[in-house]
Amino acid sequence: MSILVYIEHADGSVKKTSLEAVSYGKALSERTSAGEVIALALGTISDEELARVGSAGASKVLHVADEKLNAGVIQAHADAVGQVYKQIGAETLVLAKSSLGDAVAARLAVKLDAGLVSNVAELPETADGYKVKRSIYTGKAFAETTVSKNHKILAIKKNAVDLKTDGADASVEKVDISIDASNFAAKITSTDKAEGEILLPEADIVVSGGRGMKGPENWGMIENLAKELGAATGCSKPVSDIGWRPHHEHVGQTGVKVAPTLYVAVGISGAIQHLAGVNSSKCIVVINKDPEAPFFKAADYGIVGDAFEVLPKLTEAVKAIK
Amino acid sequence: MKILVCITHVPDTTSKIQFTDNNTKFDKNGVQFIIGPYDDYALARAVELKESLGASLTVLNVGEAETEPTLRKALAIGADDAIRINAFPTDALFVAKQIASIAKENNYDLILMGRESIDFNGGMVHGMVGELLGMPSISPVMKLDIEGDTVKMAREIEGGKEFLEAKLPLIAGCQEPIAEWKIPNMRGIMSARTKPLNVVDPVDSEIATDVTTFQLPPAKGSVTLVDKDNVEELVKLLKNEAKVL
Numbered sequence: 020m021s022i023l024v025y026i027e028h029a030d031g032s033v034k035k036t037s038l039e040a041v042s043y044g045k046a047l048s049e050r051t052s053a054g055e056v057i058a059l060a061l062g063t064i065s066d067e068e069l070a071r072v073g074s075a076g077a078s079k080v081l082h083v084a085d086e087k088l089n090a091g092v093i094q095a096h097a098d099a100v101g102q103v104y105k106q107i108g109a110e111t112l113v114l115a116k117s118s119l120g121d122a123v124a125a126r127l128a129v130k131l132d133a134g135l136v137s138n139v140a141e142l143p144e145t146a147d148g149y150k151v152k153r154s155i156y157t158g159k160a161f162a163e164t165t166v167s168k169n170h171k172i173l174a175i176k177k178n179a180v181d182l183k184t185d186g187a188d189a190s191v192e193k194v195d196i197s198i199d200a201s202n203f204a205a206k207i208t209s210t211d212k213a214e215g216e217i218l219l220p221e222a223d224i225v226v227s228g229g230r231g232m233k234g235p236e237n238w239g240m241i242e243n244l245a246k247e248l249g250a251a252t253g254c255s256k257p258v259s260d261i262g263w264r265p266h267h268e269h270v271g272q273t274g275v276k277v278a279p280t281l282y283v284a285v286g287i288s289g290a291i292q293h294l295a296g297v298n299s300s301k302c303i304v305v306i307n308k309d310p311e312a313p314f315f316k317a318a319d320y321g322i323v324g325d326a327f328e329v330l331p332k333l334t335e336a337v338k339a340i341k
Numbered sequence: 342m343k344i345l346v347c348i349t350h351v352p353d354t355t356s357k358i359q360f361t362d363n364n365t366k367f368d369k370n371g372v373q374f375i376i377g378p379y380d381d382y383a384l385a386r387a388v389e390l391k392e393s394l395g396a397s398l399t400v401l402n403v404g405e406a407e408t409e410p411t412l413r414k415a416l417a418i419g420a421d422d423a424i425r426i427n428a429f430p431t432d433a434l435f436v437a438k439q440i441a442s443i444a445k446e447n448n449y450d451l452i453l454m455g456r457e458s459i460d461f462n463g464g465m466v467h468g469m470v471g472e473l474l475g476m477p478s479i480s481p482v483m484k485l486d487i488e489g490d491t492v493k494m495a496r497e498i499e500g501g502k503e504f505l506e507a508k509l510p511l512i513a514g515c516q517e518p519i520a521e522w523k524i525p526n527m528r529g530i531m532s533a534r535t536k537p538l539n540v541v542d543p544v545d546s547e548i549a550t551d552v553t554t555f556q557l558p559p560a561k562g563s564v565t566l567v568d569k570d571n572v573e574e575l576v577k578l579l580k581n582e583a584k585v586l
């Protein structure tokens with residue numbers, strides 16, 4: 020019996036959300052005495068990088084180095100993970116929620132006849148059955164969910180568990196499997212992706228701007244603060260609707276759900292649909308010139324003031340403490 | 342060409358979420374129900390495709406009788422007929438098995454869903470149906486065009502977009518800006534009353550997961566305001582009190 024953790028990597032390094040999934044697996048194995056935590060990576064990535072997964076809690080990393088898996092073709096990844104899961108006789112699959120992770124998890128729930136829980140927010144209670152807390156209604160509530168199948172798939176949210184960093188390097192083992200060509204029926208023809216950018220769903224700090232920023236020409240101020248904080252940038256829905264910012268920066272109920280340690284909202288009113296996407300943040304700072312803006316009710320810290328005055332000063336103040 | 346759109350019946354995005362019966366049931370009191378916002382994007386794109394390709398368009402919901410007004414609204418927006426699978430949607434796998442069973446009978450060329458429901462937010466049903474039917478399922482799709490039997494799509498990925506091509510039949514989980522939400526007009530509302538809404542029984546499916554209790558997040562404390570001329574104070578608080586810098 021063991022726990023398999025599906026690892027995603029980008030630009031040659033393992034994604035932080037996947038390291039969190041490994042730490043989740045480790046904590047889960049300690050709680051359930053479920054045996055070893057084995058990570059699985061697909062496609063081209065170095066052994067050194069994979070060994071690092073050990074620090075987050077994996078004892079072993081299996082690596083299917085097949086280049087055909089470099090692109091995140093959903094069915095091919097699901098097939099590969101399913102084959103390895105069966106080969107090692109795992110009973111639980113843990114993965115981080117992402118555009119690829121979700122799709123892989125869904126297909127595996129069918130392949131493995133597993134009980135799947137998505138948006139997992141905490142470690143399960145196992146004293147009395149197998150109960151997992153997941154977030155529902157876009158973070159407005161939680162549901163204690165029992166899983167009655169032997170095989171379990173947990174798709175975890177960011178910050179569901181603390182990232183472990185003190186484990187020893189993991190051993191890396193190559194695995195050969197054959198992946199049927201039928202899994203490549205949907206072809207990825209190209210991708211259009213900013214290189215080296217901090218990715219919004221994975222960022223520890225996010226600085227977002229709303230309609231109060233007045234126009235795209237003022238985003239430099241948001242970007243400067245973000246740069247100083249090592250943050251990703253986000254925006255409200257109208258901002259991406261008007262085309263001031265790209266769509267993948269839109270935060271909220273109908274956009275990206277973020278769970279950073281720090282969320283800074285500038286010139287955003289705090290409509291319920293926006294709040295739904297940020298309510299898992301540990302700390303929220305709001306800058307708005309209207310003291311009645313609803314966002315202040317959801318904030319930990321706030322400044323009532325004009326963004327155009329406050330932002331440059333705040334950027335300087337952050338620089339000063341470095 | 343036959344298109345199926347799967348829609349959810351969910352609380353309006355502004356709803357305050359509450360539970361009753363010792364936190365075991367969703368409190369519907371005062372809640373307005375709508376077509377899931379992502380499903381609404383799927384439906385809007387399907388109506389456009391129906392018009393440009395001359396397709397037929399069916400909407401489907403797995404739910405109890407209370408969801409019928411939501412299905413009628415989808416008919417008013419432009420679907421030709423509706424199917425309600427008469428069952429409480431226990432979990433994603435249950436729903437997926439119901440949808441797959443209807444899809445097997447009817448051989449749809451294109452099945453559109455929302456990227457995720459806004460009650461359970463799993464983003465899982467489309468992938469499960471894809472696996473059950475042995476079809477590609479792509480999500481979240483922000484652009485979808487059909488040329489002959491080829492579907493060209495753009496999918497949102499972390500930090501950008503991925504462009505894909507696949508042959509029909511296919512499943513897609515949709516999000517904006519695939520199409521603009523459509524508001525039913527008077528003619529649509531009138532004709533929706535007489536369009537067919539067929540109720541079918543669910544197929545058997547073993548329970549995989551079940552909710553025991555619901556919880557609300559802990560209430561937020563009050564905000565600490567910092568003077569706009571003293572931003573250094575905010576940085577200090579973030580560093581020393583909140584410990585997030």
Ligand SMILES: Cc1cc2nc3c(=O)[nH]c(=O)nc-3n(C[C@H](O)[C@H](O)[C@H](O)COP(=O)(O)OP(=O)(O)OC[C@H]3O[C@@H](n4cnc5c(N)ncnc54)[C@H](O)[C@@H]3O)c2cc1C
Nearest residue numbers: 229230231255256271272273286287288292293308309326
């Ligand atoms: C079904 C549905 C789904 C939705 N989903 C989302 C979603 O996912 N995400 C989302 O964000 N929205 C969503 N919305 C829209 C949402 O209801 C709000 O309209 C939107 O969030 C408002 O954006 P905003 O705060 O940027 O703009 P506004 O509401 O116009 O607020 C601008 C704010 O900026 C402040 N301001 C103005 N000038 C300055 C200045 N110089 N300095 C400081 N502050 C200033 C103002 O006081 C105001 O509070 C959704 C709506 C619907 C109906």
Ligand SMILES: Nc1ncnc2c1ncn2[C@@H]1O[C@H](COP(=O)(O)O)[C@@H](O)[C@H]1O
Nearest residue numbers: 347403430454455457458463464465466
């Ligand atoms: N009860 C349901 N009836 C019909 N379609 C559904 C139902 N639940 C989910 N779906 C479809 O599956 C998509 C993803 O749902 P979910 O996996 O719950 O996030 C939704 O956007 C709908 O298109």
